[in-house]
Amino acid sequence: MGREFIDLFDEWSENYNQTVSGDDPEYREVFEHYEHILAEVASLSAGVVIEFGVGTGNLTQQLLQRGLQVYGIEPSEGMRVQMEKRDLPCVLLNGDFLDFPTIEDNIDTIVSTYAFHHLTDIEKEQAISIYNNLLGESGKIVFADTLFIDEQARKDTEDHVRLLGHSHLLKDLQTEYYTTRGVLRDIFIRHGFSVTFKQLNRYVWLIEASRAQKNNPNINMSTNE
Numbered sequence: 286m287g288r289e290f291i292d293l294f295d296e297w298s299e300n301y302n303q304t305v306s307g308d309d310p311e312y313r314e315v316f317e318h319y320e321h322i323l324a325e326v327a328s329l330s331a332g333v334v335i336e337f338g339v340g341t342g343n344l345t346q347q348l349l350q351r352g353l354q355v356y357g358i359e360p361s362e363g364m365r366v367q368m369e370k371r372d373l374p375c376v377l378l379n380g381d382f383l384d385f386p387t388i389e390d391n392i393d394t395i396v397s398t399y400a401f402h403h404l405t406d407i408e409k410e411q412a413i414s415i416y417n418n419l420l421g422e423s424g425k426i427v428f429a430d431t432l433f434i435d436e437q438a439r440k441d442t443e444d445h446v447r448l449l450g451h452s453h454l455l456k457d458l459q460t461e462y463y464t465t466r467g468v469l470r471d472i473f474i475r476h477g478f479s480v481t482f483k484q485l486n487r488y489v490w491l492i493e494a495s496r497a498q499k500n501n502p503n504i505n506m507s508t509n510e
């Protein structure tokens with residue numbers, strides 16, 4: 286459930302902000318337009334928010350600036366330490382996408398950036414099923430994450446990274462659980478969501494899934510891509 290990457294998160298926690306700022310050339314394309322990506326997710330969020338994989342709190346801060354109530358879920362102790370240093374007015378909890386403390390408030394939005402790919406496709410479906418039951422009738426999921434249009438796009442990206450000599454990024458692409466747009470679209474549709482995808486850089490897509498119309502039999506749950 287993503288916890289196999291905890292050691293990586295802990296090691297990365299102290300220099301994560303430098304990496305997302307573009308200081309590491311190997312990951313510069315991955316985090317291109319980083320602040321814009323966070324702003325896109327925050328702009329689509331409302332009400333009471335659960336944020337999975339809060340990391341060092343960059344998205345959390347933007348959510349709070351919009352006046353939203355945030356429950357932050359983070360499995361990495363190293364990341365939680367960095368987050369606590371910022372003393373942001375949110376509830377920070379130890380948990381992950383599938384195993385997290387019970388939250389009594391009604392949840393309006395579930396968000397995450399750069400994290401959902403740490404679940405296998407089977408675990409992604411388990412997570413979406415949980416969130417379907419957790420969200421209110423007008424609730425939504427807003428993720429920004431790396432995925433591929435199809436398997437050819439995956440191969441092309443790996444070839445691109447290999448040509449650049451970015452061995453660490455290539456290892457990430459080959460060992461973490463990046464999915465395809467079609468697989469993720471089908472998961473959301475099976476659980477009653479309508480979903481749209483918008484590409485934000487070479488790697489990252491904005492994924493907005495709404496269950497506001499899930500009980501209307503006249504609604505076609507197709508996607509806008």
